[in-house]
Amino acid sequence: MQLDAKIPGGPLAEKWDRHRFELKLVNPANKRKYDIIVVGTGLAGGAASASLAELGYNVKTFCIQDSPRRAHSIAAQGGINASKNYQNDGDSDRRLFYDTIKGGDFRAREANVYRLAQLSGNIIDQCVAQGVPFAREYGGQLANRSFGGAQVSRTFYARGQTGQQLLLGAYSALSRQIAAKKVEMYTRREMLDVVVIDGQARGIVVRNLVSGEIEKYAADAVVLATGGYGNVFYLSTNAMGANVSATYRAYKKGAFFANPCFTQIHPTCIPVHGTYQSKLTLMSESLRNDGRVWVPKKPGDKRKPSEIPEAERDYYLENKYPSFGNLVPRDVASRNAKEQCDKGKGVGETGLAVYLDFADAIKRDGKDTIEKKYANLFQMYEKITADNPYETPMMIYPAVHYAMGGLWVDYNLMSTIDGLFVLGEANFSDHGANRLGASALMQGLADGYFIIPYTIGGYLTTAAKKQIKTDHPAFRESEKQINDFTNKLLSIKGKRTADDFHRQLGNILWEYCGMSRNDAGLEKARKLIQELRGEFWKNVLVPGSDKDFNQSLEKAGRVADYLEFGELLVIDALSRKESCGGHFNEAHQTEENEAMRDDENFCHVSAWEYKGEGNDPVLNKEPLTFENVKLTQRSYK
Amino acid sequence: MTKTLNLTLRVWRQKGPDSAGKLETYNAKNISTDMSFLEMIDVINEQLTLEGKEPIAFDHDCREGICGMCGTVVNGRPHGPEKGTTLCQLHMRHFSDGDTIVIEPWRSRAFKIIKDLVVDRSALDKIIQAGGYVSVNTGGAPDANAIPISQEIAEKAMDAAACIGCGACVAACPNASAMLFASAKISQLALLPQGKPEAAKRAIEMVRTMDNLGFGNCTNERECEAECPKEISIVNIARMNREFFKASFFSDVK
Numbered sequence: 095m096q097l098d099a100k101i102p103g104g105p106l107a108e109k110w111d112r113h114r115f116e117l118k119l120v121n122p123a124n125k126r127k128y129d130i131i132v133v134g135t136g137l138a139g140g141a142a143s144a145s146l147a148e149l150g151y152n153v154k155t156f157c158i159q160d161s162p163r164r165a166h167s168i169a170a171q172g173g174i175n176a177s178k179n180y181q182n183d184g185d186s187d188r189r190l191f192y193d194t195i196k197g198g199d200f201r202a203r204e205a206n207v208y209r210l211a212q213l214s215g216n217i218i219d220q221c222v223a224q225g226v227p228f229a230r231e232y233g234g235q236l237a238n239r240s241f242g243g244a245q246v247s248r249t250f251y252a253r254g255q256t257g258q259q260l261l262l263g264a265y266s267a268l269s270r271q272i273a274a275k276k277v278e279m280y281t282r283r284e285m286l287d288v289v290v291i292d293g294q295a296r297g298i299v300v301r302n303l304v305s306g307e308i309e310k311y312a313a314d315a316v317v318l319a320t321g322g323y324g325n326v327f328y329l330s331t332n333a334m335g336a337n338v339s340a341t342y343r344a345y346k347k348g349a350f351f352a353n354p355c356f357t358q359i360h361p362t363c364i365p366v367h368g369t370y371q372s373k374l375t376l377m378s379e380s381l382r383n384d385g386r387v388w389v390p391k392k393p394g395d396k397r398k399p400s401e402i403p404e405a406e407r408d409y410y411l412e413n414k415y416p417s418f419g420n421l422v423p424r425d426v427a428s429r430n431a432k433e434q435c436d437k438g439k440g441v442g443e444t445g446l447a448v449y450l451d452f453a454d455a456i457k458r459d460g461k462d463t464i465e466k467k468y469a470n471l472f473q474m475y476e477k478i479t480a481d482n483p484y485e486t487p488m489m490i491y492p493a494v495h496y497a498m499g500g501l502w503v504d505y506n507l508m509s510t511i512d513g514l515f516v517l518g519e520a521n522f523s524d525h526g527a528n529r530l531g532a533s534a535l536m537q538g539l540a541d542g543y544f545i546i547p548y549t550i551g552g553y554l555t556t557a558a559k560k561q562i563k564t565d566h567p568a569f570r571e572s573e574k575q576i577n578d579f580t581n582k583l584l585s586i587k588g589k590r591t592a593d594d595f596h597r598q599l600g601n602i603l604w605e606y607c608g609m610s611r612n613d614a615g616l617e618k619a620r621k622l623i624q625e626l627r628g629e630f631w632k633n634v635l636v637p638g639s640d641k642d643f644n645q646s647l648e649k650a651g652r653v654a655d656y657l658e659f660g661e662l663l664v665i666d667a668l669s670r671k672e673s674c675g676g677h678f679n680e681a682h683q684t685e686e687n688e689a690m691r692d693d694e695n696f697c698h699v700s701a702w703e704y705k706g707e708g709n710d711p712v713l714n715k716e717p718l719t720f721e722n723v724k725l726t727q728r729s730y731k
Numbered sequence: 732m733t734k735t736l737n738l739t740l741r742v743w744r745q746k747g748p749d750s751a752g753k754l755e756t757y758n759a760k761n762i763s764t765d766m767s768f769l770e771m772i773d774v775i776n777e778q779l780t781l782e783g784k785e786p787i788a789f790d791h792d793c794r795e796g797i798c799g800m801c802g803t804v805v806n807g808r809p810h811g812p813e814k815g816t817t818l819c820q821l822h823m824r825h826f827s828d829g830d831t832i833v834i835e836p837w838r839s840r841a842f843k844i845i846k847d848l849v850v851d852r853s854a855l856d857k858i859i860q861a862g863g864y865v866s867v868n869t870g871g872a873p874d875a876n877a878i879p880i881s882q883e884i885a886e887k888a889m890d891a892a893a894c895i896g897c898g899a900c901v902a903a904c905p906n907a908s909a910m911l912f913a914s915a916k917i918s919q920l921a922l923l924p925q926g927k928p929e930a931a932k933r934a935i936e937m938v939r940t941m942d943n944l945g946f947g948n949c950t951n952e953r954e955c956e957a958e959c960p961k962e963i964s965i966v967n968i969a970r971m972n973r974e975f976f977k978a979s980f981f982s983d984v985k
Contacts, residue, residue, distance in 0.1 A: 164793075165798075221875075224865050225864075227889040235879060252892075266859065267869070269856065269859045334794060372794060373794045480824060645788055
């Protein structure tokens with residue numbers, strides 16, 4: 095299939111403006127005749143629900159948590175980028191665009207990323223108008239800090255709780271529309287299928303997680319904002335409930351899945367400490383503004399950090415990358431941490447950790463200043479580890495954090511299924527092979543507040559308007575499949591819990607498809623996943639019944655999808671015979687162990703098409719053309 | 732140092748909103764002191780499942796103290812014994828070998844029990860829907876630096892805005908009052924210039940909705956402040972009361 099990204103013509107900076115003019119409009123009186131379903135209430139879904147309802151559409155919004163305020167956007171700590179250039183330090187839309195394209199190792203679409211940069215300033219304006227309490231300077235102006243992969247200070251923040259405050263802003267706008275009866279809010283619902291009729295997305299089927307009932311909802315368009323798939327690795331910084339099921343089931347209905355092997359492993363997380371561990375906790379990248387990363391120079395040095403003199407420490411990021419230092423992009427920082435630990439220079443009980451040291455910053459700026467910037471992060475660290483980072487360096491290690499890959503979308507954010515739009519982390523569009531810090535919040539809100547309100551109108555005016563009700567055979571068929579799937583899970587009554595299978599799948603992926611990959615390992619992983627999936631369907635134990643509040647059943651359904659999706663991730667990694675950003679194939683590296691791209695053969699988006707159970711997915715390529723930037727070997731030296 | 736504990740758990744089990752519940756006893760053996768409280772429940776649940784029993788239903792999501800989804804009453808205290816800590820951030824090193832731990836759901840007339848430790852907190856969303864927002868549509872906002880806001884005001888607003896909506900304040904209060912929750916949002920928006928045009932309406936509508944939903948009144952017990960995992964101050968309740976009286980006496984809002 096020929097993928098058409100529908101990128102508008104004209105100069106880069108004028109594309110979005112031109113496109114908005116060319117999109118057909120729905121007149122205000124007609125908007126109320128359209129029903130739109132939004133799944134997910136994070137930054138993208140919350141912002142989209144509120145903005146679409148403000149325009150007059152009838153919106154039905156769904157989330158799996160007990161309240162739309164709980165979505166995992168809430169946990170983003172460090173900040174949100176915008177090219178406001180308030181610091182007068184040389185920032186511009188073009189610079190934010192370039193940093194993002196380069197940070198993504200030249201595997202994102204120019205037009206999408208430029209639009210993102212153009213919209214970044216509007217987001218800050220919108221959030222401030224909502225009452226988001228961003229950090230301020232003494233004069234009352236907004237404060238900024240620096241993040242990885244940039245040499246300007248363009249990150250806006252609200253202590254270490256930026257995601258929380260932005261999400262509560264979107265949630266407040268959504269709450270206003272719920273009160274105005276323009277949004278019907280459905281909480282504790284899990285989307286289990288997209289209903290496609292005559293090639294168009296016309297509704298969803300969900301499980302009511304309280305009663306266990308299967309419910310059907312029809313609409314004129316469906317918007318998925320269901321987040322990323324990082325939890326396929328079992329241990330990640332994602333929330334426990336974050337899952338791939340909504341996007342994976344859309345994939346099975348015909349939406350292409352793009353670049354699943356582009357997963358971000360974040361360099362600064364609290365290290366793993368036990369097999370019972372359920373998740374990993376991120377320590378914001380903003381800490382790298384003031385923290386210095388180091389390991390002992392001598393492998394196997396077991397002395398306490400305070401006993402290792404300055405001359406015997408290796409500040410490897412500062413030494414290797416003098417211009418970016420501790421603020422290199424995430425993929426680079428993570429790989430370097432792994433490299434040090436592989437050399438035996440890792441610290442802590444497991445040897446799988448490096449130090450992030452604030453002693454110099456505290457000496458320079460005083461404890462009060464550091465406390466003001468990072469108090470909640472330091473407190474979080476102390477609660478988990480019982481160590482005080484004001485006195486002893488933090489220990490950190492990389493962990494799975496974000497999915498750059500996601501459902502393929504065109505410039506309008508529409509998937510390969512007409513009328514199925516995908517926003518935020520759930521799509522693949524803007525971050526290429528590596529996302530820069532403080533860019534996820536920017537993308538989620540740009541998609542939700544400023545892109546979907548325009549592009550969905552363009553679709554609705556051209557799509558055939560047909561009345562569809564939930565008694566349509568396609569809905570009944572979907573419901574039947576879901577019931578069969580659930581009954582099968584409950585009837586196996588095996589000997590292992592879904593969690594147990596999930597943990598094993600995570601180990602396989604982390605081992606063979608984590609920070610560093612090779613073809614033999616990937617082949618092995620694929621086989622191991624197939625075997626594990628076979629065992630799952632014979633030996634999983636799911637207690638309870640379907641017509642009840644049953645968290646084990648929810649989990650089992652998600653793990654069943656991970657066991658298929660995990661293989662897709664490996665297949666994608668195998669097919670990309672180059673290294674770029676978060677995808678590092680050992681066979682493709684420079685002499686200095688940096689990722690080596692192959693622009694001749696792999697300058698494309700890999701979009702996978704589902705071909706039915708038991709068949710290999712088919713690869714469709716969307717070539718990436720760069721007219722405004724020169725493809726170079728990324729350098730942060 | 733990592734150690735292991737043997738504990739006795741007394742956990743509230745209730746099949747549904749209309750069934751009777753009771754405390755069941757479970758033995759938790761070899762619990763590592765590095766585990767979080769919720770990881771300890773995971774271990775028990777894995778064990779129960781393998782024994783053919785139904786695991787304990789409990790709400791949780793981010794497990795890093797920010798989503799507000801988790802929370803049970805542990806030995807009579809919402810989110811357990813540690814100050815300024817959500818249940819997911821409470822680690823087992825704060826307990827001793829041989830302890831008995833009683834685990835119960837939030838209890839309040841406004842929070843119906845769904846199952847075991849899971850309660851329905853949608854009443855909190857309804858309070859926000861009554862006015863916990865600035866009425867501004869997407870688009871057309873002025874430049875973010877157009878309204879200077881002093882650092883002091885921004886910090887105070889942020890202190891209030893840190894509320895995670897977990898409902899521990901309600902569970903802690905002998906009157907099951909939601910005043911700390913409502914006042915945090917009213918305060919945040921009353922402090923900031925963006926929230927001022929609607930301040931009177933917001934205070935009246937949110938307080939009225941809170942009362943109608945069956946939450947009790949504030950009698951200055953200060954339990955909410957003591958148990959709040961984000962240490963939201965009851966200064967916010969005083970500010971809400973001021974906003975409410977100001978609105979009642981000096982505005983046209985009915």
